Amino acid sequence: MSPARFLDPEGARYGLPTYPWGWARVYDPDLATRDQLAEKGLRPGGQDPVAQLMWRSRRTGARGGGVRTAWLYRISLAAPKRTMTPARRRSIAAALRARRRCATCERVYRYCIPTSLGECPNCFYDTEPEQWELDDDIDLEMRHEVEALEEEGGAPGRAGDACRRGGHLAG
Numbered sequence: 001m002s003p004a005r006f007l008d009p010e011g012a013r014y015g016l017p018t019y020p021w022g023w024a025r026v027y028d029p030d031l032a033t034r035d036q037l038a039e040k041g042l043r044p045g046g047q048d049p050v051a052q053l054m055w056r057s058r059r060t061g062a063r064g065g066g067v068r069t070a071w072l073y074r075i076s077l078a079a080p081k082r083t084m085t086p087a088r089r090r091s092i093a094a095a096l097r098a099r100r101r102c103a104t105c106e107r108v109y110r111y112c113i114p115t116s117l118g119e120c121p122n123c124f125y126d127t128e129p130e131q132w133e134l135d136d137d138i139d140l141e142m143r144h145e146v147e148a149l150e151e152e153g154g155a156p157g158r159a160g161d162a163c164r165r166g167g168h169l170a171g
């Protein structure tokens with residue numbers, strides 16, 4: 001498959017203007033992937049992707065068909081990436097964890113403890129938690145949430161669906 005297969009500057013075939021890996025900057029020097037922005041100390045800053053890269057890769061499984069894509073953003077519209085100190089990251093992680101921990105049974109849940117109940121639904125209704133509620137991916141999920149916060153500039157309450165009404169984060 002020739003790289004030219006992925007050249008679609010008008011987005012007629014792939015929806016967005018599309019360039020093979022390494023070609024985007026030739027066509028438009030203002031374009032960068034999220035990672036390339038990060039290397040410049042920038043983040044997309046709320047802008048939608050304006051183009052995409054497409055390239056063959058052995059790293060995708062059968063589902064990806066051996067083709068990977070990455071969105072491209074305008075460097076001129078990017079915002080400065082706010083750096084988060086390790087202490088602040090730990091503080092946010094602890095705050096997220098606290099919102100998921102039941103004060104009564106001390107279990108950590110995959111979801112936030114409802115403030116209306118004041119404890120986990122299982123304590124409140126005297127039931128046993130199901131396995132999915134206490135999945136061991138919890139720490140990994142929270143790390144993703146902290147990274148999402150970092151991406152958005154550390155603004156509390158913007159980490160996906162995480163505990164939107166759970167009050168302010170510490171730190």
Ligand SMILES: [Zn+2]
Nearest residue numbers: 102105120123
């Ligand atoms: Zn509980």
